[in-house]
Amino acid sequence: MSALRKIPVDENFRMDLDGLQAAIAADKQAGYTPFLIVGTAGTVDVGAVDDLTALAAIVKSEDVWFHVDGAFGALAALSPTHARLTAGIEHADSVAFDFHKWTQVTYDAGCVLIRDPALHQATFTQATGYLAAAPRGLAGGAPWPCDLGPDLSRGFRALKVWMTLSTYGSELLGGIVNTTCGLAQRLAARINACDRLELLAPVKLNIVCFGITGFSDEQTAALVADLQEEGLFVPSTTTIKGRTTIRAAIVNHRTTAADIDGLVDEILSRV
Numbered sequence: 001m002s003a004l005r006k007i008p009v010d011e012n013f014r015m016d017l018d019g020l021q022a023a024i025a026a027d028k029q030a031g032y033t034p035f036l037i038v039g040t041a042g043t044v045d046v047g048a049v050d051d052l053t054a055l056a057a058i059v060k061s062e063d064v065w066f067h068v069d070g071a072f073g074a075l076a077a078l079s080p081t082h083a084r085l086t087a088g089i090e091h092a093d094s095v096a097f098d099f100h101k102w103t104q105v106t107y108d109a110g111c112v113l114i115r116d117p118a119l120h121q122a123t124f125t126q127a128t129g130y131l132a133a134a135p136r137g138l139a140g141g142a143p144w145p146c147d148l149g150p151d152l153s154r155g156f157r158a159l160k161v162w163m164t165l166s167t168y169g170s171e172l173l174g175g176i177v178n179t180t181c182g183l184a185q186r187l188a189a190r191i192n193a194c195d196r197l198e199l200l201a202p203v204k205l206n207i208v209c210f211g212i213t214g215f216s217d218e219q220t221a222a223l224v225a226d227l228q229e230e231g232l233f234v235p236s237t238t239t240i241k242g243r244t245t246i247r248a249a250i251v252n253h254r255t256t257a258a259d260i261d262g263l264v265d266e267i268l269s270r271v
């Protein structure tokens, strides 16, 4: 943890680039060598996307590795109307994202893309006699799984990813991005139209964070737990600016406008 620098965010929950540059300067001044900047495409709490183009420019001038955590947000790139939100991601040295989120694959199906295959392999490959690279034979011509990551034995996760992509295709999957982001905007509009509800973060992707006017943190947490336990709706909670917040992350392709309206109506019936 002592090597980690948390960078403040701006009012839209995006990384504060002045704060980043100040942290880099302070580290250099103290004799440290910054080597990695991690940007986020879709933060967990509110779905904010950093200015990845501006981050890439800082990365270039500092000559550091640029990783983007795009666990769910990177796949906004599947949607022609939302891909612009991830602009700049193409400059990353590595991008991590999950097929088990917006692309509907069952748990777990994380993925990391690394631009430079030689650096990737050099990071993990170990010189053991029984895993030597062979030009031919059963394991000839291909890297061992542990040349590409920590695991040697691993399951065939790629099968379900391949089946999903080949069955549905990127156009239909991109359509899910559009639909769920549209539903998030619908929820935001319902919240904005209602005196008892307050939107607590801008809605850029498919996550909507909101509160109930006059409700304490305990009341908010109890209401969400009731909705979950009664099997009605499954928002989660998070903390924004010190306040317990209702968080709706709309990911499932089966979610409809009626579900969104039902959530709002159900909450209003209980406040």
Ligand SMILES: Cc1ncc(COP(=O)(O)O)c(C=O)c1O
Pocket (backbone or CB within 6 Å): 040, 042, 043, 044, 069, 070, 071, 072, 098, 110
């Ligand atoms: C931005 C972000 N990073 C990381 C994670 C963790 O991903 P995983 O659970 O696949 O490790 C998530 C969500 O779970 C996420 O939304």
